[in-house]
Amino acid sequence: MRRPLPWLALWVLLLSLPLQALSQRTDANNELTLSGPGVVSKEGYFTLQVGVPVSVGQAAQPLQIAMSEHADMSAVSATYRPLGDFQQLTLSGFADGSYYFQARLDDAGNDAAEPLLSDIVRVDVKHYSHAQAYGLFIAGALLFSILVILVLCLHRTRNTDNHG
Amino acid sequence: MTEFALSSQLAFTIVAVFGLAWIAFGWWLGRANKSHEDYALAGRNVGFAFAAATAMATWVTSNTTLVAPQLTYQFGVWGMIGYSFAALGLILFAPLAKRIKELLPHGYTSGDFIRLRYGRAAWYVFIVISTVYAFGWLVSLGMAGGILLQALSGLEYHIGMSAILLICVFYTLFGGLRAVIATDFIQALIIIVGVVLVAYLLMDKVGLESIHQNLSNDHPQLLDLLFPAAMMFLFNNIFFGLGEIFHSNVWWSRALAFKKRVAFKAFFLGGLLWLPIPIVTGFIALAAPQLGIFPPSPDMVGPTVAASVLGEVGAVIVFIVVFSALASSLDSLLAATADLLTRDVYHKLLKPQAGDAQLLKVNRYTVLLLGVLTWLLCLPQLSSLGALLNFTGAFVASTIFPILLGLYQRRLTGRYACAAMVLGTAIGLTGYFVIGFYVAALLSAAVSGAVCGVGVLRNRQPFDWQRLSEQEPSA
Numbered sequence: 001m002r003r004p005l006p007w008l009a010l011w012v013l014l015l016s017l018p019l020q021a022l023s024q025r026t027d028a029n030n031e032l033t034l035s036g037p038g039v040v041s042k043e044g045y046f047t048l049q050v051g052v053p054v055s056v057g058q059a060a061q062p063l064q065i066a067m068s069e070h071a072d073m074s075a076v077s078a079t080y081r082p083l084g085d086f087q088q089l090t091l092s093g094f095a096d097g098s099y100y101f102q103a104r105l106d107d108a109g110n111d112a113a114e115p116l117l118s119d120i121v122r123v124d125v126k127h128y129s130h131a132q133a134y135g136l137f138i139a140g141a142l143l144f145s146i147l148v149i150l151v152l153c154l155h156r157t158r159n160t161d162n163h164g
Numbered sequence: 165m166t167e168f169a170l171s172s173q174l175a176f177t178i179v180a181v182f183g184l185a186w187i188a189f190g191w192w193l194g195r196a197n198k199s200h201e202d203y204a205l206a207g208r209n210v211g212f213a214f215a216a217a218t219a220m221a222t223w224v225t226s227n228t229t230l231v232a233p234q235l236t237y238q239f240g241v242w243g244m245i246g247y248s249f250a251a252l253g254l255i256l257f258a259p260l261a262k263r264i265k266e267l268l269p270h271g272y273t274s275g276d277f278i279r280l281r282y283g284r285a286a287w288y289v290f291i292v293i294s295t296v297y298a299f300g301w302l303v304s305l306g307m308a309g310g311i312l313l314q315a316l317s318g319l320e321y322h323i324g325m326s327a328i329l330l331i332c333v334f335y336t337l338f339g340g341l342r343a344v345i346a347t348d349f350i351q352a353l354i355i356i357v358g359v360v361l362v363a364y365l366l367m368d369k370v371g372l373e374s375i376h377q378n379l380s381n382d383h384p385q386l387l388d389l390l391f392p393a394a395m396m397f398l399f400n401n402i403f404f405g406l407g408e409i410f411h412s413n414v415w416w417s418r419a420l421a422f423k424k425r426v427a428f429k430a431f432f433l434g435g436l437l438w439l440p441i442p443i444v445t446g447f448i449a450l451a452a453p454q455l456g457i458f459p460p461s462p463d464m465v466g467p468t469v470a471a472s473v474l475g476e477v478g479a480v481i482v483f484i485v486v487f488s489a490l491a492s493s494l495d496s497l498l499a500a501t502a503d504l505l506t507r508d509v510y511h512k513l514l515k516p517q518a519g520d521a522q523l524l525k526v527n528r529y530t531v532l533l534l535g536v537l538t539w540l541l542c543l544p545q546l547s548s549l550g551a552l553l554n555f556t557g558a559f560v561a562s563t564i565f566p567i568l569l570g571l572y573q574r575r576l577t578g579r580y581a582c583a584a585m586v587l588g589t590a591i592g593l594t595g596y597f598v599i600g601f602y603v604a605a606l607l608s609a610a611v612s613g614a615v616c617g618v619g620v621l622r623n624r625q626p627f628d629w630q631r632l633s634e635q636e637p638s639a
Contacts, residue, residue, distance in 0.1 A: 042600075043393040044385045045238045045462070078382060083468060084318055086460035092237050093383025093453070127385075133392035140399020140606050143613065147406070147564065148256070154572035155259040 034065070034103040034118035041125045045092035048121070050103050052087060065089070068100045073120060094125045169471030169479035175317035176327070178483060183331035186491065190335030190343035197340050199520050208421055210345055212430060215422045218345045219434025221352035221492040222414060223254055228442050229486045230308050231553065233466030235397070236446035237459075240379075240386030242394030244446025249398070250405035254435030257409045261419035261427035263571045267632050274416035274567075275508035280632050281570045282578035289585045291508060293559045294411065298501040299541065300556035301408075302534065305494045306542035308463070312486050315464040316471050316479055325542050328487070332494040333535030337528055341421060341503075344495045351488040356437070358485030363444045365474050370451050378454035386450065396602040400557065404605040407560030410567045414500040502530035557605035558596050562588025564609050565616040574626035580619025588612030 033051035050063060066076045082089040103118035196202065210218070228247070235243035268277060275294065279287040306329050313324025335343055379386050388394075409415050419427045449465045452458070455472055459465045467486055471479035506527040511518055518526070566581040592608025 043238060044391075047461070080458045081456060083315075083457060083459055083464070088460045089458040090237070090460065090462045090465075091458060092462070093240065093379065093386035095385055128392040128396065130390065130392055133390075133395040136396045136400075136603065136606065137398065139610070140402070143606070143610055144399055144402060146613070147568070147609075150568065151256055151259060154568070155263070158263060158572055 032103055032105055032116040032118045034121050036121040036123045042128050044094040044125055046123055047090045049088040064104045066102050071100055073102050096126055099123045170317040172317045172319040175313055175319055179327050186347055187335045190339030193343040193346055194339035210422045212426050214345050214349050215426050215430030216433040217352040218348040219431050220437045221348040222496045223438050224355050224489045229445055229489045230463045232442035232446040233449035234462040236449040237462050237465045239394035244443045246398040246401050247442035248439050249402050251435045251439040253405035253409035254431050258428045258431035261431050264419045265427050272507045273504045274413045275504050282581045286578045286582035289582055297556045297560050302497055302538040303541045304553050305490055306538050309490050315468045316483050329539050332491050336495045336498045337531045341499050344499045348492045351492040354488045355485055358481050359444050362470050369473050375451050375454055383453050400602045400606045403561045403609045404557035407564050411560055411563035413504040414496050417500045498531050498534055502527050505530050554601035558592030558608045559589050561605035561608035562612040565613040569616050575620045575623045577623050584612040584615035
């Protein structure tokens with residue numbers, strides 16, 4: 001018996017994907033915004049997303065994101081620039097700790113001489129415990145050793161028994 | 165704002181020139197296909213040079229050219245070293261390929277083997293696993309094409325993705341496995357020369373010392389050999405790679421298409437040739453922080469850094485290498501998945517009486533259909549490449565032990581093989597969502613292996629290998 005409903009549902013879902021793709025445009029707003037991962041990073045990498053106001057002119061300097069280990073951004077440790085016209089960037093290789101980020105846009109085309117600044121975003125990094133990492137590493141090594149020994153033994157046995 | 169390494173027009177011109185050349189080549193080779201066996205298995209007559217090249221080139225994919233740098237950017241030195249261990253999949257498949265050729269001299273697909281060896285229940289599970297994996301990989305490759313063009317030229321993701329998919333679908337459609345293997349040979353040469361050139365130029369222009377200094381100061385975790393997440397990722401990645409190769413019809417169709425006595429040597433050499441490639445492509449990512457390159461998504465880091473260091477000429481080289489790598493995998497996967505669906509679903513399940521000409525026609529329609537479905541699924545760019553691939557790890561790793569023991573050990577029955585794949589996948593997926601991606605394949609393989617072990621110990625009725633010699637129904 002033919003059951004067209006699941007196929008129909010699948011096609012509707014697949015055909016709706018182009019519409020979803022078109023709707024994935026960045027929301028425009030009037031403030032420079034910055035958002036972080038929202039959860040503790042356990043691998044030392046995370047993505048920051050910037051929202052640039054629609055009023056920003058072509059003469060604006062490249063967007064910069066400052067990083068500090070102080071909540072008031074009193075000592076900036078590093079600055080990062082997103083690639084090309086992209087409004088997000090991925091950072092990696094961070095050790096355990098709390099890091100603070102703020103986006104900055106100079107010559108944004110507004111009347112004030114002040115640069116546009118975003119809110120300060122806090123990102124916490126807390127790596128997995130070494131005990132957990134060693135445990136999985138050793139379990140993986142054991143299982144892999146079993147597999148390799150099995151392949152070698154079975155292959156050797158079969159080579160001596162061509163009749164299978 | 166920052167300029168891109170290539171202009172959109174130049175990038176699109178390269179895609180168009182290579183694309184037209186490959187489509188014409190596929191059409192020219194496809195004229196020799198007289199039967200479904202010619203189309204699906206290149207007449208079972210592939211020699212050593214083409215065999216080794218296709219094994220290596222197919223495994224150089226978005227995994228190696230985009231995800232290896234991504235994982236290096238995220239996990240540091242373990243990212244690239246760990247990724248190169250995926251070569252173990254090809255190396256360990258070498259003896260299995262020899263055995264496959266011995267057991268199934270007239271076989272068509274990995275699904276054939278599972279159905280004949282384990283029966284229908286295990287076969288259904290296997291088809292689901294293969295389909296999930298094939299779509300995961302196809303979508304990741306399509307997405308990688310769009311990401312590549314976007315990273316290097318700023319060309320809109322959807323245009324780049326559509327162009328690369330269109331090219332691969334067309335030359336696979338015309339030429340079948342013969343075209344796939346022939347283009348793989350050329351693409352393998354381009355990849356090896358290109359990767360060596362990029363590595364040399366990068367070392368010459370940036371230098372190891374300055375990269376090390378920058379990482380030590382600002383990104384110390386990337387140099388840490390006891391980086392917890394990287395250690396957890398290592399063996400999971402190995403089992404993921406093993407599961408991909410052991411079960412996928414991409415590799416089985418090659419084992420069946422190669423000449424007798426070629427399969428073992430070809431896969432072994434292909435693995436050895438592949439081993440250093442992720443280390444080179446991954447190393448590129450370590451230079452990113454020093455160059456002030458912080459990509460929007462980590463899978464864009466490799467081509468972006470290479471293009472930034474090497475300028476426009478370098479960007480063209482990188483672009484051609486990565487484009488060749490993507491195409492060599494995409495065409496293989498399209499061809500192998502279409503074979504699997506034509507043979508296992510259409511021929512064995514829906515139309516057992518279908519003749520050779522009809523199978524050939526259905527196979528071509530399936531290539532086209534897979535291309536359209538992949539395009540639709542690629543449109544929303546739902547996930548990062550790494551996340552998408554790792555999700556399928558829970559599925560494929562559950563097939564490692566059933567495939568291995570099924571090829572050599574008579575005492576594993578279909579019931580236990582089926583239970584191993586179902587339980588392995590279920591526990592692997594649970595681990596993926598509850599614990600993290602780095603346990604999905606490992607848990608899946610461990611559970612599946614344990615179930616298979618129990619099955620071998622409990623069963624007293626050995627399998628008769630003669631049951632693998634299936635007679636084809638006359639059309």
